[in-house]
Amino acid sequence: MAERRMVSKTIMQTQKFLRLPLETQALYVHLVINSDDDGIVEAFPVVRMIGASEDSLGLLVIKQFIKPLNQDMVYFITDFNEQNKIRPDRHKPSIHRNLAIQQLGLEVDGSRLVEPGKVVLELTEEGQTVDGQVTDECPHSIGKYSIGKYSIGKYSIGKGSIDNIPYKEIIDYLNSKTGKKYRDNVQKNRSLIKARWSEGYRLEDFKQVIDNMVKDWSGTKYAKYLRPETLFGTKFDGYLNQGNVVNREKKTDERLGF
Template sequence: MSEKQVFEGSRAFLMIPPAIARDKELLKKPKTIILMGEIISMLNVTGEFFMSNKKIAERLDVSARTVNEYLGILESKKLIERTKIISQENGAIVGRQIRAGVDLVKPTSHKYNSNNRTVEDTYSSADAEPPIPYKEIIDYLNKKTNQHLRYQTKAYQKLIRQRFEEGATLEDFKKAIDNQAYAWQGTRFWKYMRPSTLFQASKFDSYVNANDLNQAKQPSNGGYGGEPNISDIPDDDLPF
């Protein structure tokens, strides 16, 4: 028997890409999402979807007419393509074939690869927020201060994430680091060049907007590389 003859649909899990599962239009008719999962699961095994509307109707507990409506919705969103199968003998329509549509196979979305029969789940810029650049921010701070802070530290990531949620950008973090490195270089406050000080909510904006850098002034140590030899400073002496 061929795969087509024995495959009647997934028995374990349906393959539903996140962008489809969260599509606001499809969520109004949630069984269209289940149907799309059935289609992708079969495409993944056989390369085409051949389950009849009657069989789909039984599986979804809807009428055959409703199945046709669901298929129309998926086709309008370019997730599937339907092709009529015409009899070569008398020209009558004897069935239909369903394949992955252009919006299912485009590289920046959920891609069905007909060569190895896999569905690759990737994200377009519209589907997901870009990752927060924890490593780039902490690496930049380390470069300015000769520290060896780890970007994986949860406390640092929490502060950075909170500022991003408030609308901060990578450039804002670099400005805050640059501005305070300039202001505190060679002073007793250099030891506060750390995430818990620089990225705290109450002062972050003021550090970002401290645009009074004098580019002509040469920083000590040939740059911001190195902490002066200072004694411990009580937190009460902080300049904020």
């Protein structure tokens, strides 16, 4: 297992992350540092080591920074592959890999464990990884590939890129749940999705918001608000963490400002 771990500003400087309590932020960093090469970590010793509360661990689960694999506090770090790229010849598969595949439906992409449909950074054509690790097939010197088309572009843009937002998949999912015909090429819909994406939310968050509010509003007078303008607006985080509502209409009135 690698002795070095990276944390990315694309994760750490999002509004979603910075809104977490400082203890929870620190716990996340320690979980990343102590994870194996598949982004899986046994959280119990980490929690004990830094004196963090299990509530902080639960908050990371709620915000989907980590996903639980079993009752023994083993977790998968959702954005591990966006922050750490490990050469195939150095990668040591996790002892919990099969558990992650069974519990979360993860897939093996080359040597890496990834979420279905999620693209992660690949090796460049000259054998160098985009994070600067050099394979035996690449000369250890600065050459024509260190600057230019291989430093950006298709080899350095992953699923989380602001230029690769799955507008169509999000809108199609909303339409499938509501029976509506919203279009992904409408600028207003795209700008709402892009705003939330820039805050660090990802496809799974959009689907969760849609699921939560369809469950809460379907069959009520609020069903008309199952639209991009409402769901993907500034109350997105509240909808994402929507729990069981005892008095549905009363609480919905409060959220919508009625």
